[in-house]
Amino acid sequence: MLQVSFIRENFDQAVLGLRKRNLNDAEALLKQAIELDDDRKSIQLQRDQLQAESNSISKSIGQLMKSGQIAEAEKVKSRTSEIKLQVKELEVSYTEKELQLTQLLYTLPNIPHESVPAGKSADDNEIVLSHGAIPVLNVDEKLAHWDLIKKYDIIDFELGVKISGAGFPVYKGKGARLQRALINFFLDEALQAGYVEIQPPILVNEDSGYGTGQLPDKEGQMYFATEDNLYLIPTAEVPITNIYRNEIVQEEQLPIRNVGYTPCFRREAGSWGAHVRGLNRLHQFDKVEIVHISHPDKSYEALEEMSAYVQGLLKKLGLPYRVLRLCGGDMGFTSALTYDMEVFSAAQERWLEVSSVSNFEAFQANRLKLRFRDESKKMNLAHTLNGSALALPRIVAAILENNQQAAGIKMPEVLVPYLGFEWIQ
């Protein structure tokens, strides 16, 4: 959520930023926010003054009662009941303005960083760099991963349908072991890089949904346990970032760097189509997530560090990848700058998004009320960042497709100690 003070002080920048997100009436919306805030302030001023008067009258009534001047006390009571009515009215309009303002602010996305390219869709994303050669497959007939998993009987979608439904695969044998190996590999790498491991709950309450921006409006994308009012997490970002909701952290604690593995649950309502076969899109999948809580001056350094870290993982797995800087039209609602990492999957002959690393600046922290006190004892919002490191299914798809040979599928070297085998045959 944007801060009104930020909008006031950086009005032109905010307008330009939101236009980059193709929000054409940005100027009018931002002006409206300032107006609502002005109204709120002037109502608060009236209300506070009346309440101050009422407080002092109450105090004097207490004293009159004590000294036995009951009749005097009764007299002044009438004034307080007058004030009470007025305060009640002002209270109602204050709450109304505040609500309108909050609802307006909830609809405004984050201001993109200046380096974010203009654009409408994924076609306008900027390719920052590419790494690794497109693999040439040494097989008679290259198979997509959905055929490979059948051939080697390592992932069973039909079985998942029987137990749960479409999009809930069952991993079997070496397929299951590959999942476990990847999770452990990713966690160990993060620990070596200095992250603190977190194992969070995978059901979260409503407040947490608001804290990271899944709520309001995106409730349709989360599974919801109605009996207990809990949401199944779509990503570990939600519980891990919400650890710091309503917290004042010490400046010297920054940066906070957490990593966590969780299953992720996404309803993906209505988003099934030709490009989402096999592992490309699932209702349940596994992901290791990294989260940074950063000093505002250091958050872009942190973003670069996270991007480099994720690229390191892809290099170790031997997967060709490219890094995209998302354009204004393709970037997530809460993000100021997002890098997507895509790996090339050689049988589908497509780039698959396997990680998304974002700096949210103070946008989430404002909702979370995540603050720190600086040297001059002033309260500031921290910056939050997160990134996948990594999401498993498409990594598995790429490993299977890119490493297929006549003899079977050769596992990446770095995974062998975790797997206990070299080939899926």
Added chain:
RNA sequence: AGAGAGUUGGGUGAGUGGCUUAAACCAGCAGUUUGCUAAACUGUCGUACGUGUCAAAGCGUACCGGGGGUUCGAAUCCCCCACUCUCUACCA
């Protein structure tokens, strides 16, 4: 799930309608003293919003788990909800 007891500042914890401007202690911060450390002493020490200002100080309002109510006045009385602890039941 049933019964009972609770939830007060960073921590412990007092406070049953106006003497609370939330006591006291601990921790923290600043200072004094001191060969150093420690101790002692003095002061300071919540958050949000508003107001004020170059910035601040100051001032106002709200906040004692959350929401609502009674009252001129609520941490205190009433209602609803959440959570914690104890016992019982159940369970890995």
